[in-house]
Amino acid sequence: MDELLNEHEQGERVRSWLQSNALGLIGGIALGLGLIWGWAWWKQQQVNQRDAVATEYEQFTQTLATNPDQAGKLLTGKLAGTSYAAIGALELAKAQVDEGKEAAALATLQAAKTSDPMLAEVIRQRTAELLISAGKAEDAVRLLGKPTTPAALEVLGDAQAKLGKPAEAQASYRQALRTLEEGSPERQVVELKLADVGGSTNAS
Structure with missing residues (x-):
């Protein structure tokens, strides 16, 4: 009998708790469903935008x-x-x-x-090339700063050569050569440019 009463009491307590917290439970479920729907909507918006x-x-x-x-x-x-x-x-x-x-x-x-840093580097390099072509080699040097990629170093060397600074151009071309593969077309072009400013590939 006591066990039955205990079970009855427990059941009443559960019902009482559910009645007291029904709104909270419903709200929690609604919030959870809302978050799921919101996430799905946001993902779909991202796909649509792309x-x-x-x-x-x-x-x-x-x-x-x-x-x-x-x-x-x-x-x-x-x-x-x-x-x-x-x-x-x-x-x-x-x-x-x-x-x-x-x-x-x-x-x-x-x-x-x-x-995007890679795209920015390409844009900077192409811009510098056009500045050199427009007779603004000094602007190109300032734009390039201290480049590290072989393509940008080559353009820097071009700008320095335009400015009548063969020693600086040689240094830039040699730095570019250090990361260019032997026998590659890109390396051959830089080697020719280095020779044009009085440099030797033996010193690269």
Whole structure:
């Protein structure tokens, strides 16, 4: 009998607790379901946004082939602030150079923004090349700073050579050669540039 009473008491206590905490339980379940739904919605939004950006970039590449000026406007739309915009700026600048519009290409690259360090390095290098071509080798040297990649070191050497600083150009070319593979086309080009400024590959 005592055991039955205990079970009855326990049951009453459970019912009493459920009645007292029903709202809290329902709220907790609702909150949990809301969080699950919110997470799923956010993930879907991310997918939709990526799809929209990819579609916009595809439109950019198609427009670039026929109307580079119009293509440039697309970089400031949905693509703005994405890696697609930085890559698009590089492609647009190349198209502008091919059309003989180096000033426009320089403006395109100088306006390009990216948080990707590798893309930023490529943009900086291409910008420096255009600055050298525009007779602004000093600006190119300042922009490059102290590069470490062989491609950027080569461009730095080009700028220094333009400024009539063969010793500095030699140092930059030699530093580039240290990380370029023997016999590679890139290495051969740098070796030729080094020779042009009076340097010897034996000292690299």
